Amino acid sequence: MVRQSTAKSHRVGRATLVDDGAITTAYRAVVAVPCEQCGRVIAPGALFSRRTRRASIGAMGLTLMEPVCTTCRPLRLDDAGTGARP
Numbered sequence: 001m002v003r004q005s006t007a008k009s010h011r012v013g014r015a016t017l018v019d020d021g022a023i024t025t026a027y028r029a030v031v032a033v034p035c036e037q038c039g040r041v042i043a044p045g046a047l048f049s050r051r052t053r054r055a056s057i058g059a060m061g062l063t064l065m066e067p068v069c070t071t072c073r074p075l076r077l078d079d080a081g082t083g084a085r086p
């Protein structure tokens with residue numbers, strides 16, 4: 001069997017944010033993760049994107065990658081390879 005890893009998501013591929021047309025990376029949740037924007041749970045198997053947030057801890061700068069659901073930031077997959085969508 002596959003040993004359980006700490007990964008909570010799989011990288012799916014490149015996606016475009018519907019809102020502003022920005023290129024982002026789409027992820028698929030492996031376990032339920034909370035959306036950092038609205039607080040709703042992103043269900044396992046659902047797509048989501050991540051936003052970066054700068055946090056400074058003392059003199060150190062840190063870039064956090066926070067999950068954001070597709071309700072907050074709708075996205076369109078660019079290279080998903082599903083092929084079934086119109």
Ligand SMILES: [Zn+2]
Pocket residue numbers: 035036037038039040068069070071072073
């Ligand atoms: Zn959300």
